Amino acid sequence: MxxxxxxxxxxxxxxxxxxxxxxxxxxxxGEVSVRLAACGVCHSDLSAITGTIALPLPLxxxxxxxxxxxxxxEGVTELAKGDRVIFSFIYMCGKCRFCVSGRPVLCLxxxxxxxxxxxxxxRVHDAKGAPLNIFSGCGAxxxxxxxxxxxxxxxxxxxxxxxxxxxxxxxxxxxxxxxNTAKVEPGSSVAVFGCGGVGLSVIQGARIAGAERIIAxxxxxxxxxxxxxxxxxxxxxxxxxxxxALKKLTGGGPDYAFECVGSGELAAAAxxxxxxxxxxxxxxxxxxxxxxSIRTMTLPFEEKTLTGxxxxxxxxxxxxxxxxxxxxxxELKLEELITRRYRIDEAPQAFADLEAGRNARGVILF
Numbered sequence: 333m334x335x336x337x338x339x340x341x342x343x344x345x346x347x348x349x350x351x352x353x354x355x356x357x358x359x360x361x362g363e364v365s366v367r368l369a370a371c372g373v374c375h376s377d378l379s380a381i382t383g384t385i386a387l388p389l390p391l392x393x394x395x396x397x398x399x400x401x402x403x404x405x406e407g408v409t410e411l412a413k414g415d416r417v418i419f420s421f422i423y424m425c426g427k428c429r430f431c432v433s434g435r436p437v438l439c440l441x442x443x444x445x446x447x448x449x450x451x452x453x454x455r456v457h458d459a460k461g462a463p464l465n466i467f468s469g470c471g472a473x474x475x476x477x478x479x480x481x482x483x484x485x486x487x488x489x490x491x492x493x494x495x496x497x498x499x500x501x502x503x504x505x506x507x508x509x510x511x512n513t514a515k516v517e518p519g520s521s522v523a524v525f526g527c528g529g530v531g532l533s534v535i536q537g538a539r540i541a542g543a544e545r546i547i548a549x550x551x552x553x554x555x556x557x558x559x560x561x562x563x564x565x566x567x568x569x570x571x572x573x574x575x576x577a578l579k580k581l582t583g584g585g586p587d588y589a590f591e592c593v594g595s596g597e598l599a600a601a602a603x604x605x606x607x608x609x610x611x612x613x614x615x616x617x618x619x620x621x622x623x624x625s626i627r628t629m630t631l632p633f634e635e636k637t638l639t640g641x642x643x644x645x646x647x648x649x650x651x652x653x654x655x656x657x658x659x660x661x662x663e664l665k666l667e668e669l670i671t672r673r674y675r676i677d678e679a680p681q682a683f684a685d686l687e688a689g690r691n692a693r694g695v696i697l698f
Contacts, residue, residue: 334358335365339456339474340679340696341464343390345383348680354392354464356476357455359405365478366417369493372396373674373682373694374501375528375594376617380467381683384594384619387447391465392456394473395421398487398497399698408481416491417484418500420648421468423450424482437643445469450480473679475698485652491659494673494695495666498529499655501643502693503666506533506592507658508644508651509615510541514588518542521582524564525574525602526592527555529669529693530615532562534590539563540663543588547581549574558692562665578605590615596622599638608634613641669693 334355341350359365377393379385397419401411411417423445424436431439447465448454454463455478456471464471471477487496506529510516522538524531527550538546539562547566548559556567568577579585585607591599594616602612603626614624630636644651658664671691674682682694 334457335476337475338676339471340393340676341390342381342393345381345389349381349393349683351677351679353459354474355457356474356478359403359478360449360451361406362408362481363405363449363451363455363478364401364408364411364481364484365403365476366397366399366484367402367476368397368399368472368474368698370398370497370698371473371696372497372500372502373686373691373696375530375686376501377467377473378683378686379617384617387467388465390458391447391467392471392474393467395419395468395470396497396501397470397472397477398493398500402476405481411481411484411486416487416489416493416496418487418496418652419470419472419479420483420485420500420652421470422643422648423469423480434647435645436647437645445480445483449478450482473696475676485648487652487656491656492667494670494697495659496656497695498666498669498693499652502529503533503655503664503669504644504646504651505615506530506644507537507540507655507664508646509590509613509641510534510537512645512651513639513641514590514611514613516541516543516588519544520587521545521547523547523549523578523586523589523602523605524559524592525549525590525598526616527559528592528689531590531592532558532669532692534592534615535559535562535564536664540658545582545586547578547586552689555689561668575601575605582607585610587611588613592616594618596624599624600626603636603638606636608636611637611639613639615641670695673697
């Protein structure tokens with residue numbers, strides 16, 4: 333029988349989210365039903381609300397989730413009832429050239445699980461019986477979710493759910509961009525444009541990687557204060573020309589620069605700022621119409637690189653445990669990232685706070 337659950341829905345772009353009672357179907361073959369304990373309020377969900385990430389509506393939001401396995405579908409053997417799990421919003425077929433070469437975030441089958449489990453039909457319906465889409469195959473901003481087993485990673489039960497949830501997106505996106513995409517070297521200099529949850533995770537990753545100088549750039553003093561607590565050695569209040577300030581601070585430009593906002597203009601600034609032979613990494617998701625312009629001549633003559641990083645170029649079954657091991661050793665701050673905890677009925681306020689830049693990370697607790 334379907335389970336009734338409260339869930340956070342986007343029914344119209346650029347309108348406040350709604351909290352509604354939905355019906356969640358039991359799992360089919362290869363699927364698992366999860367009772368959610370926590371779900372991060374991520375900027376990607378906000379991008380779905382604004383239409384920057386184009387997913388069909390109505391949409392059950394949430395992908396940065398952690399919870400407990402409630403029911404197993406036929407054929408699921410790697411999980412058991414009562415297991416603690418984190419949601420992973422990427423599907424990995426395990427067979428394409430990208431999966432077998434260790435780059436599952438680029439899996440050629442990604443589009444199969446954008447708004448439903450892999451089987452392809454909805455598992456959630458509203459109170460009137462109308463089918464609902466789920467964000468990136470997860471729909472984790474709900475009391476219950478039924479998803480493909482491939483979207484779940486088992487974790488140690490002693491990890492607090494609210495901390496584990498953050499590893500499902502923001503933390504891995506930021507730290508992974510440092511470890512996996514850029515491979516930041518000890519003693520190097522790093523600039524970070526944007527100090528939200530992902531930017532702060534980049535800063536943490538750079539600190540753990542041994543960067544000597546970590547420069548945080550943001551438009552808000554409060555975010556810069558947080559950046560210092562997470563490992564920034566220097567801060568810059570964004571002005572007319574952060575590139576000039578960065579070059580002066582580092583004597584020619586940082587070795588690495590990370591754009592964590594989702595702005596073509598900031599991506600260009602990150603590229604201009606880096607030294608000769610430097611690397612600029614675009615982590616933020618820009619609007620489809622946005623573009624980045626660079627001086628092409630600098631590519632051969634200065635051997636500078638501009639690249640992207642999706643989900644920290646991670647392998648979830650490898651990187652999620654890696655992040656949580658760093659947390660247990662006290663090297664990766666997770667509790668400190670959580671600015672405010674919300675009840676599910678407070679979801680509209682949680683997204684308003686996110687959009688206003690009040691939180692490093694908001695988390696809904698169930």
